[in-house]
Amino acid sequence: MSGFTHFDAEGKARMVDVSDKAETERSATAKGRILMQPETVALIRAGGVKKGDVLSVARLAGIMGAKRTPDLIPLCHPLALSSVKVDLTLDEGNNAVEITATCKLVGRTGVEMEALTAVSIAALTVYDMCKAADRGMTITDIRLTHKSGGKSGTFEAA
Amino acid sequence: MSGFTHFDAEGKARMVDVSDKAETERSATAKGRILMQPETVALIRAGGVKKGDVLSVARLAGIMGAKRTPDLIPLCHPLALSSVKVDLTLDEGNNAVEITATCKLVGRTGVEMEALTAVSIAALTVYDMCKAADRGMTITDIRLTHKSGGKSGTFEAA
Amino acid sequence: MSGFTHFDAEGKARMVDVSDKAETERSATAKGRILMQPETVALIRAGGVKKGDVLSVARLAGIMGAKRTPDLIPLCHPLALSSVKVDLTLDEGNNAVEITATCKLVGRTGVEMEALTAVSIAALTVYDMCKAADRGMTITDIRLTHKSGGKSGTFEAA
Amino acid sequence: MSGFTHFDAEGKARMVDVSDKAETERSATAKGRILMQPETVALIRAGGVKKGDVLSVARLAGIMGAKRTPDLIPLCHPLALSSVKVDLTLDEGNNAVEITATCKLVGRTGVEMEALTAVSIAALTVYDMCKAADRGMTITDIRLTHKSGGKSGTFEAA
Amino acid sequence: MSGFTHFDAEGKARMVDVSDKAETERSATAKGRILMQPETVALIRAGGVKKGDVLSVARLAGIMGAKRTPDLIPLCHPLALSSVKVDLTLDEGNNAVEITATCKLVGRTGVEMEALTAVSIAALTVYDMCKAADRGMTITDIRLTHKSGGKSGTFEAA
Amino acid sequence: MSGFTHFDAEGKARMVDVSDKAETERSATAKGRILMQPETVALIRAGGVKKGDVLSVARLAGIMGAKRTPDLIPLCHPLALSSVKVDLTLDEGNNAVEITATCKLVGRTGVEMEALTAVSIAALTVYDMCKAADRGMTITDIRLTHKSGGKSGTFEAA
Numbered sequence: 001m002s003g004f005t006h007f008d009a010e011g012k013a014r015m016v017d018v019s020d021k022a023e024t025e026r027s028a029t030a031k032g033r034i035l036m037q038p039e040t041v042a043l044i045r046a047g048g049v050k051k052g053d054v055l056s057v058a059r060l061a062g063i064m065g066a067k068r069t070p071d072l073i074p075l076c077h078p079l080a081l082s083s084v085k086v087d088l089t090l091d092e093g094n095n096a097v098e099i100t101a102t103c104k105l106v107g108r109t110g111v112e113m114e115a116l117t118a119v120s121i122a123a124l125t126v127y128d129m130c131k132a133a134d135r136g137m138t139i140t141d142i143r144l145t146h147k148s149g150g151k152s153g154t155f156e157a158a
Numbered sequence: 159m160s161g162f163t164h165f166d167a168e169g170k171a172r173m174v175d176v177s178d179k180a181e182t183e184r185s186a187t188a189k190g191r192i193l194m195q196p197e198t199v200a201l202i203r204a205g206g207v208k209k210g211d212v213l214s215v216a217r218l219a220g221i222m223g224a225k226r227t228p229d230l231i232p233l234c235h236p237l238a239l240s241s242v243k244v245d246l247t248l249d250e251g252n253n254a255v256e257i258t259a260t261c262k263l264v265g266r267t268g269v270e271m272e273a274l275t276a277v278s279i280a281a282l283t284v285y286d287m288c289k290a291a292d293r294g295m296t297i298t299d300i301r302l303t304h305k306s307g308g309k310s311g312t313f314e315a316a
Numbered sequence: 317m318s319g320f321t322h323f324d325a326e327g328k329a330r331m332v333d334v335s336d337k338a339e340t341e342r343s344a345t346a347k348g349r350i351l352m353q354p355e356t357v358a359l360i361r362a363g364g365v366k367k368g369d370v371l372s373v374a375r376l377a378g379i380m381g382a383k384r385t386p387d388l389i390p391l392c393h394p395l396a397l398s399s400v401k402v403d404l405t406l407d408e409g410n411n412a413v414e415i416t417a418t419c420k421l422v423g424r425t426g427v428e429m430e431a432l433t434a435v436s437i438a439a440l441t442v443y444d445m446c447k448a449a450d451r452g453m454t455i456t457d458i459r460l461t462h463k464s465g466g467k468s469g470t471f472e473a474a
Numbered sequence: 475m476s477g478f479t480h481f482d483a484e485g486k487a488r489m490v491d492v493s494d495k496a497e498t499e500r501s502a503t504a505k506g507r508i509l510m511q512p513e514t515v516a517l518i519r520a521g522g523v524k525k526g527d528v529l530s531v532a533r534l535a536g537i538m539g540a541k542r543t544p545d546l547i548p549l550c551h552p553l554a555l556s557s558v559k560v561d562l563t564l565d566e567g568n569n570a571v572e573i574t575a576t577c578k579l580v581g582r583t584g585v586e587m588e589a590l591t592a593v594s595i596a597a598l599t600v601y602d603m604c605k606a607a608d609r610g611m612t613i614t615d616i617r618l619t620h621k622s623g624g625k626s627g628t629f630e631a632a
Numbered sequence: 633m634s635g636f637t638h639f640d641a642e643g644k645a646r647m648v649d650v651s652d653k654a655e656t657e658r659s660a661t662a663k664g665r666i667l668m669q670p671e672t673v674a675l676i677r678a679g680g681v682k683k684g685d686v687l688s689v690a691r692l693a694g695i696m697g698a699k700r701t702p703d704l705i706p707l708c709h710p711l712a713l714s715s716v717k718v719d720l721t722l723d724e725g726n727n728a729v730e731i732t733a734t735c736k737l738v739g740r741t742g743v744e745m746e747a748l749t750a751v752s753i754a755a756l757t758v759y760d761m762c763k764a765a766d767r768g769m770t771i772t773d774i775r776l777t778h779k780s781g782g783k784s785g786t787f788e789a790a
Numbered sequence: 791m792s793g794f795t796h797f798d799a800e801g802k803a804r805m806v807d808v809s810d811k812a813e814t815e816r817s818a819t820a821k822g823r824i825l826m827q828p829e830t831v832a833l834i835r836a837g838g839v840k841k842g843d844v845l846s847v848a849r850l851a852g853i854m855g856a857k858r859t860p861d862l863i864p865l866c867h868p869l870a871l872s873s874v875k876v877d878l879t880l881d882e883g884n885n886a887v888e889i890t891a892t893c894k895l896v897g898r899t900g901v902e903m904e905a906l907t908a909v910s911i912a913a914l915t916v917y918d919m920c921k922a923a924d925r926g927m928t929i930t931d932i933r934l935t936h937k938s939g940g941k942s943g944t945f946e947a948a
Contacts, residue, residue, distance in 0.1 A: 003201060005290040013215055013849060015871070018873065056486075057164075068230060071854075072219070073282055074215060078869070080581070082491060082582060083488075083490070104491060108896075121230050121278075132162060135302055140298045140300070142298070171372070171376055183651055211846070217645060229545075232379060235396065236394075236710075238739070240651040241647055264651055319607065322606075324717075327521065329695070330716070330717045331695055370478070377546070380546075387700070389535065389595070389598055389599055389602050394711070396712055428605060428609075436595075443590060447618075454615060456615055459613070473610065474610070533802060537804070541868050552868075556808045557805055558805040578809050636920060689803055689864060704858060706850070707847075745918050745921075748929075752910045752929070753863070755932075756862070756863055756906055759903070759906060761794060764793075767902075768947065769933070771932035771933070775928040787925050
């Protein structure tokens, strides 16, 4: 296990210098979920069929959130993302909304933070849309599940 | 359990009209945690004492993230927050960083989303700072723990 | 007809000083439309029923765009909007999408620009979503239709 | 006429994946106009000569607006624009301000939305600067007039 | 001389809680200057009369910069500024551009940072506009000259 | 000494067209300083050792500020910075904080403005953190000290 790259030898925070890295195609996928009351799951399902669709609003917020990553995470590089996909599905067996986000870039640094930010903002948006009905929802299990491209090679979550 | 306020009768998304709500002092507290390898916890502790301090960077990112909430969450109102506090502590027994954020406002709508966003952005920043050492970290258990002010009264998580 | 308030006596641009204005409830409504091929109207209708809903995405973009008005229009005041509603409907007789936006504020200055910006961003989003099918669409007839609150009184478009 | 590329096969909104597109020089030009009272045209002309120059402020807002396109239009890619030009001229015969914007990029996707956004924000800024004198102005005829570069070839408005 | 209010008793950064402060009218004025070659001063003067006006562009950038203060300065409160004025004048005797910015607010916290940010962004914009002619310009002497409103009373620079 | 590139032949502001420039590695370094009371220097030193660290907060704000340059400086190109470093040190002999920022890019245009903006935002943040103790601080001597890469060659401040 190596140390932290976002600090220099004196412990000062910095944006890591990627000038010498090759431009390669990079991809990252993150996942997360929101746990809620069964009644809230039912309301989301009913809305998606008949009325307002919580999951569509959250999907869009997640895509837009990925683009704001360098504004939000202090040491992230500004990136010209070439693809963002966010998917939300109802998991009624577990009273949850499952979220998956995949980001791609042809560039010099990875896009894990963009994928994780997309999942987080989508989850927060689900919370916002449903909070009048259920304040006790929990956002949980946000993690990187896949990463490819770049010198550190491919990562797959266990 | 009521329905969703962010859709009108036809299911169209909207920013809820709060023009007629009273300006009252409102407060919200949210919590969350990041699970990591014991070696990562040790690296963070070592940095906070001697070198770069992951928790200070994440605290600042959380405070700034709270201010970006209306840019990120589609139907949130723009708000003039009167206070933001973000606290991160190492929980070595559980190999985790614990995050707590409290936001306040004198205004017409609650600040739950601001507190939850602060926790989420702080957690993502911890992930970013430590990911060179530990890609398998998980952000988990982000939830509202307290809310006061406004017509819906005080909420305390069970 | 008076002169321009956004310049001082020497012709220098400024944000108008509203410190002495009363906090009143203010509302503004703007409208606009996008003209397109009949086939494009048909594709939007088909999507709203079965697949991707162009109008829902544009509605959300319009709401979020209203919040960005002070970042975009140089001399607009930053405002804590209390309500934003954006509505898009298909007008098949005229091969058009009709857009209406209403913004509200309890504050010291009007919200015309917020309503006009919401309509503009929603229209641009319809263009973006449909441009692979129809590059010749035209955004047209964006105008203020109603304004109330504040010293200048109520305005209704002829 | 093809379908919409911003939805996948299930109708879910996405940012189109351009990872495999070639980096080519791309250019787009958009136009639009604002209709106003003859007295408002006269005030703008007088200001440009003697006092505050509405058209210079709007030109700058248009250039800055082009850069904000990915923040505003949900499914637009973040882009490193290589050129933005915005031109506004008084058309006294038609009681109008004419706006033209041209954006360029060496990259993987077109810049139509950037040019259209520049025109829209410039037009909104003209409205804002002149609204104290003329609330009835109309922003109209915003359309793409030229596009070149990329696989879909050159587009010229009829 | 008191300590720093932006840290709590444990030295953790925070946004100061202003919930209990009174809403009063607050004003702040800041000044600064940019030193340059005599030829650069002459070019700016020539442009302002005949061609592109550096000072008008910088004035607008300063006004817009004041509005971005809470996005830029980590612990600043988001504020609904009621007035921003930025003035730039050529000081040919000293080969300098002089900048003054005044911000106002009816609110719970002071607007010094908004005035100082407006001056800084205006100065950076002058540098950007003129740097092809003169890379050795220096931005200097940015300071608060006046502050009124709020509990700490009126401040005037010596 | 040449003229200004940010205006066209008619004096209209524009973002300079860099489409034809080569992608090269570019670097820029800027410096600046804040003058303060000796007691304020002592408070900053004490905080860095025991409590809240003003210089760490300002370093982070400077890094984040560099990324916001195209949002702030009207005619700057949006850039994918590959490196940002900001350093702040106490100069007790001169009662000052010294700031140095270096930005890098592999791209078509220089990064002077990013380095100068990083220094400016870091300086403003020091002011904000210390203003409760010392309102009379002055931000001074912000200038470019080094620039390399690109057609205009290397610049070193005298």
